[in-house]
Amino acid sequence: MRLTTLRTPDGTRAARVDGEVAVEIDAPDVGALLADPAWRARADAADGPRHDLAAADLAPLVPRPAKILCVGLNYRTHILEMGRELPEHPTLFAKFPEALVGPHDEIALDPQSQAVDWEAELAVVVGAPVRRATEAEAEAAIAGFAVLNDVTMRDWQYRTLQWLQGKTFEATTPFGPQLVTPDELPGGVRPALALTCAVDGETVQSANTSDLVFDPVALVGYVSRILTLGPGDVIATGTPGGVGHARTPARYLTDGAVLTTAIDGLGEQRNTARAVVAAGV
Template sequence: MKLATIRTLDGSTRAVRADGDTLIDLGVADLGELLARPGWTEVAAQDGPAVVAAGFAPVVPNPGKIVCVGLNYRNHILEMGRQLPEHPTLFAKYTEALIGPNDEIQRPAESDQVDWEAELAIVIGRPVRRAGEDEAAAAIAGFAVLNDVTMRDWQYRTPMWLQGKTWEASTPFGPWLVTPDELPGGVRPSLELTGAVDGEVVQRANTADLVFDPVALVRYISTIVTLKPGDVIASGTPGGVGHARKPARYLAEGSVLTTEIEGLGRSEAKVARC
């Protein structure tokens, strides 16, 4: 299934399923509310009225947790001059950072090093703790496009990355949540991912290049904390980030950041100074 949280013409949000070119109202305000319902897949498959979208909200507007993974593509790890990790590098992001896939990215006046990070997002569909292989796979509701826009000058002020990673209105998320059965590779999808700035492709990879795949990430993170429906895991970015270029390159006011993943859709967000 192909699902989304849309903004409607009256200013509210609705969870929808794409049925060809028609959007079917699923009877709840957003996908977070849908995923929290037992048997949500059956609810999502039911018939309902068509609805018109005024735009896309973040796939899950208010996830309980956003867990991000650093240095998880082999080519990006080598690009940054590091060795392949034994364990995932984890940090957090807060819901205030999330925007819709076509909303404006707020470039803060306090940062001159705003960078792009095209990523595959994993969305959780059932509670899971200390998951085994099968439990972790079953807990994955689907996948979405995300860009972990990063303020590098703040990220590297200290060894801890959080302060560069969770600026408000900085992280495009969506448009679609696509269930694993729709994708090549299923819960370990093999999808072409690209990131572009003003039409120039700056990142290109396949999600099969992840060091820690989605199932491995769910297993690892659920060892630490219970993952709940609607929680999001940002699985890391491939090579091609602006900070690693020589000379370094960053997003400017007016830049258009495009993030696209095969089968999951396309995010196109303009950078605005806040």
Template sequence: MKLATLRLPRRTAAARIDGDHAVEIGRPDVGALLADPEWREVAAAADGPWHPLSTADLAPVVPRPGKIICVGLNYRTHILEMGRELPEYPTVFAKFAESLIGPYDDIVLPAVSQVMDWEAELAVIVGTTARNVTPEQATACIAGYSVLNDVTARDYQTRTLQWLQGKTFEATTPFGPYLVTPDEVAGTPMTVECAVDGEVMQQADAGDLVFSPAQLIAYLSEILTLRPGDVIATGTPGGVGHARKPPRYLADGSKVVTRVSGVGELVNTARRHG
């Protein structure tokens, strides 16, 4: 099953994707849907108004998650090729909901930074409350997967040892287009890819993650309670602009395509503001 949040006149609506159409579920967004313990049954049975997917205006799939937790240094091959040791524990930081944009919205390049960088990521959306769960139990806590680009202001990120200020600029983080339930991608490789102006910059198999989605949920649930609609961005592979020689960053008009095979694709244009 695939779910999305539609932008409609004066409201939003959670929808199930049926072929070329989006079918309203009767909830204001996917986050609100996930708050219902019977969300799978509700979504599967819904038969609300239909909308052509070709003209649908999609919001971030979960517009206002209670938590957005991101993971750094999580692709095994990239870590080893840089001569680093594999981490013992996940490196985690946060973003805020104000940073999120829809899957086809413009990425805002803020006036205060000239070094905005791309970071393609597989996103995990939590479907049930999780506290002190094991990795085996954590698998059942995954509502589904989505695509996220953790666009980063590298200069603000490196101003201090804490990364948050470079990671959560407003209207910089495309997220969506869908929540894809685990059964839809079971047994198939998920390739994470980012192309900028038609050139593939990042490409890696999500199977190369040091800490899997279930391991991340288990670890984070030791720290705090994860709730339905919370989002975990699992990390980005090699190929970011900041590491290139010479470095390369997003410019006004840059087209950024972020995809995870079997999950979906984001298509965004960077626009300079101010």
């Protein structure tokens, strides 16, 4: 099953994706749909208005998740090529919903930052409440997967040892276009999918999600030992090598740059970076 969140004249609506058509579901967005324990049956039975997917205005897949947890340093090959040891535990930080934009929306280049970087990532979307999950419970709690780009203000991220301040600038993080359930993907809840990121048509990141040190099931289990995960919560699983900050010279997003993020089976984002004019800056 594939799900998305549409913007319509009457507000956002969850929709089931049938090929090139999006069929509205009686729910305001995918997050609200997942709050219903019967979300699969409800989505499958939906027969609302239909939209041409290619022309649809897509909102962030889950517009306002209660929690957005992110993971750093989680691609095995990238860690080893940097000469580091594989981590014993996941490195966690957070984002807030104000950071999210749709898969084709503009990315805001805030004038406060001169070092805006890209991070293509696989996102896990939680579909059921889970706390201190066993492996089986963690598997069952995964509703599906989506594309996310953890766009990062590097000059703010590295001001201190805590990364939050560089990770959650407003209107910077594309999320979508679709949630795809594990049964449709090779590897299921541990998907093996090619991931790429391009800037102005040049591929800058290329990896496979099977290279994650901590896979989606392990991450749901780990995070659920800290707090209760609920329907619509998001875990961004980390990015591979190829980010702009690690290049010599460093490379960052500029006004008008087009960022394309794609994961096989999950779809593609295409976002233009735009400089924000802010009063008093």
